[in-house]
Every structure is written in structure tokens, then in C-alpha cells.
Amino acid sequence: MFAVKLENVTFKYEGAKRVAVENVSLTINEGEFVAVIGANASGKSTLAKLINGLIAPLSGKVEVFGADTSDSSKLFEIRKSCGIVFQNPDNQMVASIVEDDVAFGPENIGVEREEIGRRIDFALKASGTEAFRSQMASRLSGGQKQRVAIAGVLAIKPKILILDESTSMLDPRGRREVMDVVRSLNKEKMTVIVITHYMDEVVDCDRAIVLKSGNVLFNGTPKQLFQSDEVIKKAGLELPVPTKIALKLKENGVDVGLPLTKEELEERLWTLLQKN
Amino acid sequence: MDVIAKELTYHYNKGAKFAVLALDNVSISIAEGEFFGVIGHTGSGKSTFIQHLNALIPVESGSLVIGGYDLSIRDKKTKKSLPEVRKKVGMVFQYPEYQLFAETVYDDVAFGVKNFNKSADKSIIDQKVRKAIEIVGLDYDAVKDESPFSLSGGQKRRVAIAGVIAVEPEILVLDEPCAGLDPQGKTALWKLLHEIHSTTAKTVIIVSHDMNDVAEQCTKAAMFDGGKMVAVGTPKELFSDAELIERAGLEVPVTCYLTNKLKGLCEIDSDFKADDFARKTAEKIRNQ
Numbered sequence: 001m002f003a004v005k006l007e008n009v010t011f012k013y014e015g016a017k018r019v020a021v022e023n024v025s026l027t028i029n030e031g032e033f034v035a036v037i038g039a040n041a042s043g044k045s046t047l048a049k050l051i052n053g054l055i056a057p058l059s060g061k062v063e064v065f066g067a068d069t070s071d072s073s074k075l076f077e078i079r080k081s082c083g084i085v086f087q088n089p090d091n092q093m094v095a096s097i098v099e100d101d102v103a104f105g106p107e108n109i110g111v112e113r114e115e116i117g118r119r120i121d122f123a124l125k126a127s128g129t130e131a132f133r134s135q136m137a138s139r140l141s142g143g144q145k146q147r148v149a150i151a152g153v154l155a156i157k158p159k160i161l162i163l164d165e166s167t168s169m170l171d172p173r174g175r176r177e178v179m180d181v182v183r184s185l186n187k188e189k190m191t192v193i194v195i196t197h198y199m200d201e202v203v204d205c206d207r208a209i210v211l212k213s214g215n216v217l218f219n220g221t222p223k224q225l226f227q228s229d230e231v232i233k234k235a236g237l238e239l240p241v242p243t244k245i246a247l248k249l250k251e252n253g254v255d256v257g258l259p260l261t262k263e264e265l266e267e268r269l270w271t272l273l274q275k276n
Numbered sequence: 277m278d279v280i281a282k283e284l285t286y287h288y289n290k291g292a293k294f295a296v297l298a299l300d301n302v303s304i305s306i307a308e309g310e311f312f313g314v315i316g317h318t319g320s321g322k323s324t325f326i327q328h329l330n331a332l333i334p335v336e337s338g339s340l341v342i343g344g345y346d347l348s349i350r351d352k353k354t355k356k357s358l359p360e361v362r363k364k365v366g367m368v369f370q371y372p373e374y375q376l377f378a379e380t381v382y383d384d385v386a387f388g389v390k391n392f393n394k395s396a397d398k399s400i401i402d403q404k405v406r407k408a409i410e411i412v413g414l415d416y417d418a419v420k421d422e423s424p425f426s427l428s429g430g431q432k433r434r435v436a437i438a439g440v441i442a443v444e445p446e447i448l449v450l451d452e453p454c455a456g457l458d459p460q461g462k463t464a465l466w467k468l469l470h471e472i473h474s475t476t477a478k479t480v481i482i483v484s485h486d487m488n489d490v491a492e493q494c495t496k497a498a499m500f501d502g503g504k505m506v507a508v509g510t511p512k513e514l515f516s517d518a519e520l521i522e523r524a525g526l527e528v529p530v531t532c533y534l535t536n537k538l539k540g541l542c543e544i545d546s547d548f549k550a551d552d553f554a555r556k557t558a559e560k561i562r563n564q
Contacts, residue, residue: 039458040429087456141318168456171317171485173525197458236460241488241530245550252558262530266537272561273541 001066003160003191004028004051009060011046020046022214023060028193030065030159033186035202035222036195038211039236044195047211048162051193052082065159080109082160083153087168089145093137098129098148101137105156116155123154126188127181143174147181160191168197175201199226199240203260210235227258277343277364277446277479279306279329284338286324298324300503301338306496308446311473312481313490313497313511317525320500322483326449329481330365331358342447363392366445366477370452372436373429381427381435382420385409389442408442409435411476413468430461434468441476448477452484466493491515491529491548499524512547 005027012019021043028034036044049055050062053069064082067074086092095101102123106116124130127147132140137148146166153161163182167175179201186192194201202208208225210218218224218231225231226243239247242265246256254272259265286299299321306312316322327333328340331347339348345361347354369375378384386405393401409416412434419427424435433453441448453469454462466489473480484490490497491511498508501524507514515521515532522528528536531553535544542560546553 039460143318165456171525172487172527173317197456197462199459236458238459238463241550245530245534245554248550248554249558252554254554254558254561262533265530266534269534269538269557269561270541273538273564 001030002027002063003030003032003065004193005061005063006050007061007063009050009057009062011050011055011058013046019058019214021050021057024214024216025060026209026216026219028191030191031186031189033183033192033204033206034194035205035208036193036211037197037199037202037208037235037237038217042211042235043214044211045164046214048084048164048193048195051160051162052084053078076109080156081158082162083156083158084162084164085146085149085153085166087165089142089149089169092149092152093145096136096138098135098137098140098151099124099133101148102151102155105152109156119155119157123151126154126185127151128177141174142170143177146170146174146178150178150181154185158190160193161185162193162195164195165197167201199238200261203240210237212236222260223258226260278308278341279304279447279479279481280339280341281305281325281328282339284325284328284335284340286328286333286336288324290336297503299328302500302503302505303338304498304505304508306479306481308478310479310481311470311493311495312479313494314481314483314500315485315487315490315497315526316500317485320524321503322500323451324503325500325505326367326451326481326483329447329449330362330367332367359392363443364445365447365449366440366443368437368440368448368450368453370455372440373424373432376424376432376436379423380421381409381414381424384424384435385439385442388439392443404442404444405438408438411441411468411472412438413464414438430457430464433457433461433465437468441472445477447479447481448472449481450483453482454484454486454489469493485526487515487521487527487532488529491531492550499526501525510547511549515548 006024009021009024010019011021038044053075056070062069064078067078069078093101094104099120102120103116106119124133127150129147129151167178182192202222205222208222210231212235217235226239240260242259242262246259246265249256256268259268281302281304284299284302288296288298314322335348345357376384382405385408386401389401389404406416414434424432454465469480494511496510497514499506507520515528518528518536529548531548531550544556546556
């Protein structure tokens with residue numbers, strides 16, 4: 001069974017001139033790590049909201065683990081299985097103390113008291129935020145707050161975690177903290193969907209889905225994506241910095257292929273320099 | 277207008293139990309004409325520093341002189357000169373599009389100009405607003421009567437920047453101008469900032485988290501850590517001490533990372549811009 005399945009999905013916001021998502025079909029497997037990228041207003045966030053049933057498609061069908069998001073009797077289950085972490089860390093804290101904030105979700109869905117305690121322990125541990133469990137959420141850094149926001153989502157025990165530009169307001173250290181947590185959750189079989197403008201976050205995903213004006217422009221591995229000049233140009237994306245440097249090396253007569261990470265580029269330069 | 281700070285120190289909630297030392301003895305000179313980067317992780321003191329530059333935060337101790345204005349003297353004359361300082365030092369905050377408020381793009385951009393030029397004719401205001409909107413790359417006649425809220429994210433940010441440059445500041449300060457923009461919007465904004473730098477504002481000061489950008493774009497940069505300014509110099513000078521950068525919680529540019537990793541095999545003496553690094557590395561490979 002697919003974690004997420006979209007069939008010819010179209011959506012238009014009320015009063016909007018054009019559709020936000022148009023005739024999109026795609027599937028995401030359980031345990032997959034998928035990046036959704038594209039320019040502003042390409043439909044990325046709409047896709048996230050469609051997946052956890054915050055909005056229902058105008059036409060077509062969205063299924064989460066086989067449950068149709070248009071079926072209101074299934075919505076509660078769908079939202080439980082699919083957690084979203086948003087952009088602004090300050091907008092996602094509901095309680096003043098970290099552990100109370102994490103408890104908010106499970107309390108809301110009527111989890112028993114002892115179980116809530118266990119879930120808080122689990123969520124704080126998995127997000128690396130145990131150290132601040134009794135601290136004021138307002139006194140944490142942006143990266144720490146976003147990890148608490150992830151903990152809040154984990155306490156619901158979702159099967160799918162969606163990050164909607166969740167690292168865009170963080171500094172490099174905060175971004176790394178959040179992405180490390182997300183990667184380790186994915187290793188534990190969590191399905192992860194990352195919506196991002198950072199190409200270096202796309203590089204180590206299993207798959208990249210590129211949207212343009214509400215349509216799927218590309219669906220394949222990051223490697224294939226960054227090899228396709230046409231897609232990069234059309235979608236208004238950029239290459240990861242190491243790839244850009246590799247292209248400049250090529251202009252200077254040195255072919256190092258198309259490395260996506262600085263480690264890959266380092267290895268190739270090392271080989272070239274040693275060979276000579 | 278040069279910016280000269282000497283032993284600048286500032287506490288939030290001074291005197292209270294929760295007092296926080298945000299700036300600790302910061303001495304720094306930013307010469308007119310620089311495209312100056314201010315770097316450091318969250319909470320390092322960089323925003324506190326830039327808020328001093330147009331007197332949003334008063335000098336607590338130490339001194340701060342901007343052009344002819346000494347902001348550390350607290351007398352009536354300095355107080356009276358603050359509007360002039362704020363006119364000459366334009367400040368664009370993080371996510372400035374959240375501060376758009378007027379019904380039309382024209383009114384939003386004109387707000388600052390009108391405030392600073394209370395007796396000016398409408399025709400002069402019109403001219404300044406038109407010029408600012410055109411500089412940020414928007415079509416004046418097409419957007420002037422639109423609601424700023426109907427524009428895209430990138431366009432909104434341009435309108436917000438237009439509102440500040442319409443006042444014609446000599447120093448333009450921007451707190452993370454590229455945050456949240458898509459790659460195309462980001463590239464376009466860098467280009468725009470360099471255009472502004474070469475036409476209207478003499479000095480541009482930007483806060484950035486992306487060291488690759490700082491290496492490519494800035495003439496000089498200062499690094500903050502724990503309220504102290506721990507390093508200042510050209511990107512080449514600054515990034516040559518990778519350990520210092522990492523200790524401050526930042527990541528060195530990719531070019532700098534590679535230079536250090538390849539040190540055992542060869543010395544690549546670049547300015548850490550991708551172009552220069554690629555040229556010099558290719559040279560080394562060919563010559564070996």
C-alpha cells in the first residue's frame with residue numbers, strides 16, 4: 001500500500017484566479033524520503049495541505065494509507081497519521097513549558113494519561129529535546145523550537161512527517177539539528193516529505209518532486225534532477241553549491257562529473273590531484 | 277558616512293534579574309562604500325548590533341559615530357538629529373513583507389518618504405516613489421494601485437525594500453534579505469542589492485547565515501559570537517581561519533572546505549569565490 005496516493009488532483013482556493021494544483025498524480029511509498037521543490041506559489045504547500053486533509057481536492061482523489069481524504073469519517077485518522085511542521089517556530093508553540101507543548105497533541109486526541117507520559121518521553125528523545133523538557137519554550141533557539149515542534153507532531157505517532165519549509169527561518173546550526181533528527185526518524189521507517197528551497201536538503205532525499213504552476217514537472221532521483229538543465233531552468237531552481245563549482249571547473253577544462261555534495265567533489269578533486 | 281563603533285556594550289533588561297549581555301565590547305569600523313556582511317548564529321548579537329545603527333537601540337556604553345553623528349552623546353542636539361540619522365540609515369528587517377500595511381503599493385512605499393519630507397510637494401513624493409519602485413524592478417504603473425497583499429512573496433519583499441530606499445538612505449541595512457525566497461528570487465535580489473549599492477546607497481550592510489553568499493557577495497564581513505565581534509576582514513581573510521568559523525557555529529563556504537581538505541596535496545590560494553577557486557584549482561591540476 002502507498003503511504004500517499006494522488007490521482008488527477010486539482011485544487012483551487014476560493015476567489016483565486018487560477019488553480020493552485022492541477023491534475024496531479026503521484027505516489028509516495030511508506031518509508032520514503034521525498035523532497036518537494038519549486039518556486040514560490042508553485043503549489044508545494046497546497047500539496048501538503050491536501051495530503052493531511054486540511055483541504056479537499058476540487059476533483060480527483062487523495063489517499064493516505066488507503067483512506068480517502070474526501071471521506072470526512074476518515075479525516076481524524078488521516079490527520080493522526082500525517083503531521084506537519086510549519087515554517088515559523090514561534091507560531092507553533094501552544095504551551096509555555098516544552099513538555100506541556102508536546103503533550104498538547106496527544107491530549108487533544110484523547111490519549112490516556114500514562115500513555116501521554118510515555119509518548120512525551122519518546123518524542124523528546126527522538127527529537128533530541130529531552131534536555132529542555134521543563135524549560136520555557138520561548139527561551140529556546142529557533143532550531144530548538146522547531147525540534148520541539150517535531151516532538152509535538154511525533155507524540156501523535158504519525159506515520160508521515162511533512163516539513164513545510166521548516167528550516168527556512170533557522171541558522172545553519174539549527175537547520176543541521178532539524179535535518180539530522182528528520183533523517184534519523186526516516187531511518188526508523190518514518191515516511192518524510194520535505195518541502196524546501198534549499199538544494200542541499202534535496203541532495204540526500206530518495207526522490208525529488210518538482211512542481212511548477214501546480215503541475216508536476218519532474219519526479220525522479222536528485223541525481224537525475226540536477227543533471228537536467230531544462231528542469232532546473234524551467235522550475236527556477238538552482239544547483240547545489242558543489243555542483244555549481246564542478247561546472248565552473250569544467251569551464252576551466254577539468255571534468256569532475258556532477259557531484260552533489262562537497263564530500264563527493266572533494267573525493268574527485270583528490271583523485272585527480274593524486275593521479276597527476 | 278563611515279560607521280565607527282568603539283567598545284559598544286548592551287544589555288537587554290539591564291538591571292533586572294533576567295539581564296542578558298547582548299553586545300560585549302564591540303569595536304568595528306565600516307567604511308563608506310563597503311558591501312558589508314554581518315554573520316553569526318542566532319543569538320550572537322548581530323541583530324542587536326545593526327539595530328544600533330539607526331538608533332533603534334540607544335547606546336548603553338561605548339561609542340557609536342555614524343558620519344558626523346555621535347549617537348553615544350545623550351543631549352538635546354543628538355536627540356534632535358535622530359530623524360536625520362534614521363533617514364540616512366535605512367533599515368530593512370527580516371521578512372519585511374510582514375510589515376506592509378497600506379491599501380496600495382504607492383501608499384506603502386510613500387509612507388516613509390512623506391514622514392521624512394513633511395513639507396515636500398506631491399510631485400516630488402511621486403517622483404521618489406516611482407524611482408524606488410522602478411529600482412526594485414517593478415512596473416510602477418502596473419503595481420502602484422494594487423494592494424501589496426495581492427502580490428507574490430518575492431514582489432512583496434521588493435515593495436518593502438522600495439519603501440526604505442525611497443527615503444534615499446546613504447547606508448542600507450538588511451537583516452537576512454534572502455530568507456524564505458526561492459532560488460530565482462534570491463539571485464534576483466542579490467543582483468538588485470548590488471544595483472542599489474552602485475546607484476543610491478553608498479554602503480550596504482547585510483546580515484546573512486549563508487557563508488557561500490558572504491564569500492560571493494561581500495567586500496568585507498564581521499563575525500559575532502556570544503555578543504562579541506570575534507573576527508572581521510575580507511571573506512578571504514575571514515574564512516582562512518576555518519576553526520574560528522566553526523567554533524562560532526557557522527559553516528565555511530564550500531570553496532573554503534575544499535581548499536582545507538586538499539591542503540595535503542596542494543595549496544589553492546583563492547579568494548573563496550567559486551570562479552576564482554575553480555580557475556586556480558584547474559590550474560593546479562593541469563600543472564602537476
